[in-house]
Amino acid sequence: MLLTRDGIAYRVARDLPEGSYVNLGVGIPVLVANYLDPDKEIFLHSENGILGVGPTPARGAEDLDFITAGKGFCTLALGASLFDQTVSFTMMRGDHLSHAVMGAIEVAANGDFANWRVPGQSVPGVGGAMDLAVGVRNIFIAMSHVTNKGKPKIVNACSAPLTARRCVKRIFTDIAVIDVVEKGLLLREFLPGLDPAYVQERTEAVLMVAADCREMDVPKNFKGVALFG
């Protein structure tokens, strides 16, 4: 029983404080929007020019002029603003967003990460990932702990083409929460029923274990969605 993609998203959402300005990447990160605490006001940013992305509209209520960077239809939240690409990337690269949540192919012990090009990929595309990586204070990675072939994704050095160096702050996986600190990787949380050794076995890089390292607090289900599976 590992966390599902929704389970990882749920856990990420717990670390976004009121008043944060957050960019959610494609994949697991966009799911974070479904698990935000409705009592906290959090602004979601979309690189194509939205601050204050709201819920997905009901089928039939889509507006063709309102889409997110993932090309899905969206609504706007209270207090939203719309702007052009120059302003959007000023927010992203200029240290204005508080958090960016991104997927990754690999994360290295020094905070390097790779998320834009699978080695050997025939047609590359980078989008705004590099700008977020260099410009946002809190880079959160949300990903499976190992590849679908069981290979560790948290490594000593990335082999895939880098997105940026030394910028990851926290890694959320289906089994653990790990911080990137000055001296390396610090295990903060592991899945109930597992232990730090289990996490280390699935991690190429050496993990330090935080003094207050603890079991992750994620419910089995949330509004009918399975967070474990």
Place this chain on the structure above:
Amino acid sequence: MLLTRDGIAYRVARDLPEGSYVNLGVGIPVLVANYLDPDKEIFLHSENGILGVGPTPARGAEDLDFITAGKGFCTLALGASLFDQTVSFTMMRGDHLSHAVMGAIEVAANGDFANWRVPGQSVPGVGGAMDLAVGVRNIFIAMSHVTNKGKPKIVNACSAPLTARRCVKRIFTDIAVIDVVEKGLLLREFLPGLDPAYVQERTEAVLMVAADCREMDVPKNFKGVALFG
């Protein structure tokens, strides 16, 4: 009988075609607004964020939030837009305005000019002059032909601190209209009653005389304002 400041402004206005986008500097240049052909649509730009400056409001009708770069109150013309300083200087430096009309202390035969700092001036201020000078296709200079001590202002090389190099296209003075061309200065027009030799005597740099050099066409008065004096 030389052209007055209004006379110079009148003559400059004749060379602004319909559809031009024009920045008018302080001094003689701002007077150009009074002599534009009302049948031509011309957009006046103010560096503090206006495209489409309209007439000065009547006394008592001033609005404190509507001022020009010269700090005077203004209205807006049909089709005007308002924007911030980054957009304003994109227009100025990025070759979008068609004309800038500026005063000058000196203009050199190669198109260099000086207009921002009188030598020995104690507290300098430059404003947007340098951005206009490098970024606008048609730099028009509007000034008296000689200083009030009779010293030529059209010179072989500027002695005052430069605003920019090799950018002046046309010089409008109280006695002549002179183009800056590849090979030097080309006299285009002189005041009725004068001749090219009279203009050359008051000009340090050598003037070539255009094949179609002619008398300037400026009326004595315009709506009660003396254009000669």
Place this chain on the structure above:
Amino acid sequence: MIDKTLATCMEAVSPVHDGATVMLGGFGNAGMPGQLIEALRAHGKRDLTIISNGAGTGEFALGALFGDGLARKLIASFPAPSAKQFRAAYLAGAIELELVPQGTLVERIRCGGAGLGGFFTPAGAGTELAAGKEIRIIDGREYVFETPLKADFVFIKALQGDRFGNLNYRGTMRNFNMVMATAGKYVAAEVDEIVPAGSFSPEAVHTPGIFVTHLVSVSRHPKLLELPSEENP
């Protein structure tokens, strides 16, 4: 009287010549000048360099342009996996791709439009997208030197325009359209509607008319009006 309106999209694309550099606005389908791009396809000039965030999808407008073989190069940040016609041309060696981080693409266009000579950005430093580029350490941090982009022709999409070329946008239509409008000498905008001069509040103009040389009012390309279906989520 200033009147920048044209009657047809074909008229708007007619000066485009073989070998031209062309910027195309839009991000996904929002703010894509679909009818202008269809006219560009019909115009048929070749060896184009296209500057656009992505490479489109499907069988019309931006996506289809690459299937037509009219472009020899694309400068973009994200040719998506769904950009099938571009991918086929790229894998066949029929088109060159200059891939840049999206913020760098935006800033290079702005740099061209604002009359600047180049800039240093931290995006891409230490990655393969910085290969061959000048690197400079500024205040202990690594930056990559990037150069301005301009285009011979810029085609953008807006909601409304007036005869002066003033434009406004709705929702997420602004994206690349506003900055691209500053980076060409020939800038044609496709709008849903041309409104009478004086309709815009001066505070509400998004793109001042000085940046726009032509505009044409036309219904949006039918494919851009399709809501998602089961086949097209």
Place this chain on the structure above:
Amino acid sequence: MIDKTLATCMEAVSPVHDGATVMLGGFGNAGMPGQLIEALRAHGKRDLTIISNGAGTGEFALGALFGDGLARKLIASFPAPSAKQFRAAYLAGAIELELVPQGTLVERIRCGGAGLGGFFTPAGAGTELAAGKEIRIIDGREYVFETPLKADFVFIKALQGDRFGNLNYRGTMRNFNMVMATAGKYVAAEVDEIVPAGSFSPEAVHTPGIFVTHLVSVSRHPKLLELPSEENP
């Protein structure tokens, strides 16, 4: 609930410390944060570096700040001849002036706010304002290298704001206020009115709230409301 509003201008300036770098918005009297600057004067911290287009005029706000002797340096493009208090301080050797072309000042602030490392501009090339600066020939033209500007504290003026910090402006109030809002970690806006959340159309927000950390609603400084008189044309 997010609420960035403060009760008073004194509260807004209270974290300013000796030696701080402070940006002040406005161009002439339009968009000048007069009440915040008066509070900054009353706060009385010294050795400030002020970044502003000009040096004000008269006996209040920006003009008077320089008479108070609180600033050790001004980075500006146009200290006008009417900036009497600044001129007196400058001629007495009591304040340093870093003079930059206005477009360069704007772009340096934008560069700081947008996370860039520097840029090349043609403005100032071949003039005394390029003295000591790096020069580069790009495509046959001479450019000057300029570096980003940021501030510890940014004080700006807008028309209306909401509790999220979204702002709009009227007339020529935008000037330096919008770009300065991007270039500091502490950005306080003086507004005529705080409007309820949801009052702004998302298309009509000029400064998105992300750039604003505090805002205070206060009547404009009385001197800024004066129409020109015979004495003050």
